Amino acid sequence: MSLGQRVGAQAIVGTFLTVATSVAEAEAHIATTRSRFWRRAVKMWTDMHTLPETNPLRRGTDRIRKFRRYHRSPLYQVADSLKHIDMETLETINPFTLAPWDERVQxxxxxxxxxxxxxxxxxxxxxxxxxxxxxxxxxxxxxxxxxxxxxxxxxxxxxxxxxxxxxxxxxxxxxxxxxxxxxxxxxxxxxxxxxxxxxxxxxxxxxxxxxxxxxxxxxxxxxxxxxxxxxxxxxxxxxxxxxxxxxxxxxxxxxxxxxxxxxxxxxxxSRMKSTTLNIARSQAVPSSELLENIGRHAKRVDSALPGKHTRQLYDRLTWKEANVLAQLRTGMARLNGYLNQINVAETDECDCGQARETVEHFLFRCRKWTAHRTEMLQCTQTHRGNISFFLGGKQASDDQKWTPNLEAVRASIRFAIATGRLEAT
Ligand SMILES: [Zn+2]
CATH class of the missing domain: 3.30.420.10 (Ribonuclease H-like superfamily/Ribonuclease H)
Structure with missing residues (x-):
């Protein structure tokens, strides 16, 4: 599977991922500006339709198009904006045009x-x-x-x-x-x-x-x-x-x-992919408060996005750990703050009744999870409550020699898993 395909696969299952490296890629896309994200998403959506019918991603496009209250794909919005372009008649592009041993024409x-x-x-x-x-x-x-x-x-x-x-x-x-x-x-x-x-x-x-x-x-x-x-x-x-x-x-x-x-x-x-892609890209970027919010959160956590260090963060994480970290870093988390934005939760308020359930509230402040925070607190005296520090992000004030503190990131992941709050119910 190529990197592009992995990213595609990741997008289908939401933040709720398949392969760790693809999370890093996906995260980088989210954090860039809205229009760049849009360009990539349109390309991904178009590419997926040129995959051979035997490819599971190609078969997955039908599911993405459907409105689903839960687990709606991030590509749904792209699918919806481009619904007037008939992607079903797109040409199929196979990984190889010719076998390597086929003689090339003169x-x-x-x-x-x-x-x-x-x-x-x-x-x-x-x-x-x-x-x-x-x-x-x-x-x-x-x-x-x-x-x-x-x-x-x-x-x-x-x-x-x-x-x-x-x-x-x-x-x-x-x-x-x-x-x-x-x-x-x-x-x-x-x-x-x-x-x-x-x-x-x-x-x-x-x-x-x-x-x-x-x-x-x-x-x-x-x-x-x-x-x-x-x-x-x-x-x-x-x-x-x-x-x-x-x-x-x-x-x-x-x-x-x-x-x-x-x-x-x-x-x-068949429709030509190159032509279709040009037309799709020329469509106005849909105004999306949601994408803007996600971009803003990711950028606040990590001003160095997109950067090589994201790969480093996700390396050696298990599927479950990568899932949790991606939720926290992108803000597309199973917390009421986000679930309410995508109309899945009725309220954005935390069950503790004290505040909006944001990533910060969940990580540092919610009283329901105080007992789980010991390890995180032991990681630092000076960076307590610092979301960038705990999620491996660079702050604007960090200098060029900055590297993510992987111990702190792991502590945050363990905390989140121990609460069970980010898991599907
Ligand atoms: Zn709370």
């Missing part, structure tokens, strides 16, 4: 076109994409020279791929390549050159990564394998737009036809 992005001299059929294919009138489409021009010098054949066509809100010129270029190779996959003994003026697409084919448009790259590779078994050879060639190429010119013309006003999409293609 994509020529610097040299000249080689003269083709050998016997057998020759074919040049040019692809081009267009984005305008809120549409994305591609055009193709194929020049086919069958063996034994039969007549040269020229074929052009265009495909309207979809709305600009779902597709982009880069993915359209990749889609065009997969589409055209599928059309010609029956040929035998041809030497084929595929021309594009989109450098990003050519580079992606040469070195595919875990990225948007992956499906088209996989299709292209599969089709090339089939073509090769029939004695064909295929090369990709990038030609800069400044260079005059007749076939590319024809493809470009076709691409523009595909994006004429009122053109209707002809293919059913």
């Amino acid at each position: 994509a020529n992005i610097d040299g000249q076109l080689e003269p083709q001299t050998e016997a057998g059929g020759l074919m040049q294919i040019a692809v081009s994409s267009s984005a305008r009138n809120k549409l994305v489409g591609f055009g193709v021009a194929i020049e086919k020279q069958p063996p034994r010098n039969r007549k040269l054949k020229l074929k052009t066509f265009s495909i309207t791929l979809g709305a600009r809100a779902e597709q982009n010129p880069f993915s359209a270029e990749l889609a065009a390549m997969a589409h055209v190779l599928k059309m010609v996959v029956g040929i035998k003994d041809y030497r084929t050159t595929l021309l594009t003026s989109n450098k990003a697409a050519a580079l992606t084919l040469r070195n595919p990564r875990r990225q948007s448009g992956q499906k088209f790259v996989c299709q292209t590779y599969k089709l090339m394998r089939r073509l090769r078994t029939n004695g064909n050879r295929i090369k990709f060639h990038w030609i800069p737009t400044t260079e005059d190429n007749k076939l590319l010119g024809l493809a470009k013309e076709q691409a523009r036809t595909a994006t004429q006003e009122d053109a209707l999409p002809q293919e059913h293609v």
Whole structure:
């Protein structure tokens, strides 16, 4: 599992975590500014929808979307704000585009076109994409020279791929390549050159990564394998737009036809993640008092957030200990102060009736827990009641040499566990 996936998994179960390191990550996100948190959350939410269906996180998205009174996921708000974007039709992106041993295509992005001299059929294919009138489409021009010098054949066509809100010129270029190779996959003994003026697409084919448009790259590779078994050879060639190429010119013309006003999409293609993410991110950050409160609490506990020391704090903690520490440091704790904010508790007042049940009240002041505080008090004479000190946070007044006092942090964790107050009932 990658770090990103772990963070995602953590978010699903609330503050109520899976792996200790992911808590540290999640905590860092919470403490940064609201908009940064929003950007990350939107990305996480989008990423989760591109996971293969077999991934438990992908299957978990339905549960997050539902309103739940208890254990509502922190991602619920993100899901709710983006509900008008159809995430269900997002492309799937697998961890690997190709197996490491798969041969990469030859994509020529610097040299000249080689003269083709050998016997057998020759074919040049040019692809081009267009984005305008809120549409994305591609055009193709194929020049086919069958063996034994039969007549040269020229074929052009265009495909309207979809709305600009779902597709982009880069993915359209990749889609065009997969589409055209599928059309010609029956040929035998041809030497084929595929021309594009989109450098990003050519580079992606040469070195595919875990990225948007992956499906088209996989299709292209599969089709090339089939073509090769029939004695064909295929090369990709990038030609800069400044260079005059007749076939590319024809493809470009076709691409523009595909994006004429009122053109209707002809293919059913998944939404591209990169495009969707851009749109989702451009949505206004929802105003959330809750997120602001959480951010404020975390920053007050620890002015050094986000920092490497968070990892150190959570290292070697058990699941239960990490859970407790994260609750206290983020303020998203099973205490009435927070539960009331998320409408789970009727009141924010502590059962002792003396005050609002905040993290500070719970840790230092509530009379119900006086007997459990001995160990915490023994940790320090000078920092009693100091929330930063007891939760491993840096105060603004601490100097650069500051490091968290891990003994005090452990004492706080033991205190919280001994009270049983933070555990689910
Ligand atoms: Zn109390």
